[in-house]
Amino acid sequence: MSVRTLRIDGRDVASGEGTTVLEAARDAGVAIPTLCHLEGLSPVAACRLCLVEIEGSNKLQPACITPVSEGMVVHTATPRLREIRRTVIELLFTEGNHVCAVCVANGHCELQDRAVDVGMDHARLPYRFPDRPVDLSHQRFGLDHNRCILCSRCVRVCDEVEGAHVWDMAWRGEHCRIIAGLDQPWGAVDACTDCGKCVMVCPTGALFHKGDSVAEKHEDPSRLAALLQARRARQEAP
C-alpha cells in the first residue's frame, strides 16, 4: 500500500492510499464532528457536519468520503466551517421536533452532544414544528419521525450488516422520511428479523425500544464495530 503525505490543521500526516480525510484526521488526533458516519457502515456524507476546506478548491468536501491525496492541505476548523457546522445542527433541530426533555435518548443522544460541540445555545433559524407520525406497529420497537435526522444509519445497517433491507428513504425535501418495506407499517414488514440493529445505531431517539421512557435509551452505536470484528473473527477461525 503506497503512502500519501498531507497536512491537516498544520500537522504532517502520512496515510495509506484510499484512506479518507476523516480517518487520517482521527489517526492524527484531529477531531472532526460527524453524525451520519459510523464505523462499520459505508460512508454516505448525508449530514454535512464533517465538511472541510482543502487548499486549492473552493468547494467544501465531506471528510468521510474524500480520499487523501499527496500534498493535500486540509483545514478542519476555520471560522467558516464552525459557522456551517452550527447551522447544520440548527437546521436539524428546527426542521423536526427534537424536544430533548421528553426524549427516550435524552442524555445519550448524538444530536444533543453535537449541539454542545458546535456551541448551539439557541437556534437562529425559526422552528418549523412539523406534524409527523410515530410508527408503533412493531411488536418490540418504535419509530418516531419527529426525532429522525435522516442520517440513514438504520437503512445501511439493515442492508449491509443484517442483510434484511427493511428500511429505505422516501419522498423529497421536507417530506423526506424513512420508510419500512414498501412504505408499510414497520410491524407489517415480513423482512424484518427483529434484530434491533437499527435501534442500536440510531444516533437520536427516533428508533427506540418500546417501554423505554424519558432518558432510558442507552444504546452504544460503537458496539457495531465490535460486532463486525467478532463476526470476522468467527469467519476466519479454522
Place this chain on the structure above:
Amino acid sequence: MSQPAKLRLATVWLAGCSGCHMSFLDLDEWLIELAPQIEMVFSPIASDIKTYPEAVDVALVEGGVGTSENLDLIRQVRRRSRLLVSFGDCAVTANVPGLRNPLAGPAAVLDRSYLELADGSARWPHAPGLVPELLERVLPVHELVPVDLFLPGCPPPAERIRAVLEALLRGEQPQMEGAEMIRFG
C-alpha cells in the same frame, strides 16, 4: 460612602412548568449570599408585585410565549429590562409547551385537551378577559423579542444558573459553552 447599586433582578414565568424557578430555588444556601447583592423587583416566587417595574437590570424569563398574556408581558419585559435572559428550554426552544404546535391552532388544541380527552363534562374553558387566549403557536422568546443571553436546560441545573448570575454580578459576560453550560434537556 455610598453602597454600590444593587442588581435589579426579575424572574418571569410564561408558558413553562415553573421547573426553572424550582431550579433557581435549588441554589439553596447560595440564595443567602445572593440576597444582599440584588434587589428582587419582580418574581412569581419571591415578590408580590404584579406590575413589571421599570429599569430592571436582569430578567430571567422562563417559558415560551403561548398566550396573549405571555405576549403582552414579554414585550413589557423587553422594554423595561437591560438584559433579557431566555431561562430554560421552553424560553429557548418552546420545548414541551411547543408540543402543541403541530396541531392546527388553538381550536384543535382545545378540542384535543378538553373534548377528546375529557372523562366527562367535556367543554372548552370560557372566561373572556380572565383566561388569556391561546396564540396560534407557542414560540421561543427570541422569535418575538431580542434576547441577550440564552440559558438552556430542562431545567437549567442550579450550578448553571449560579455561574451565570455570578458572572453578571461581576459585570462580566457569562461564558456559555460546553455541556455544563448549554446542554439542552
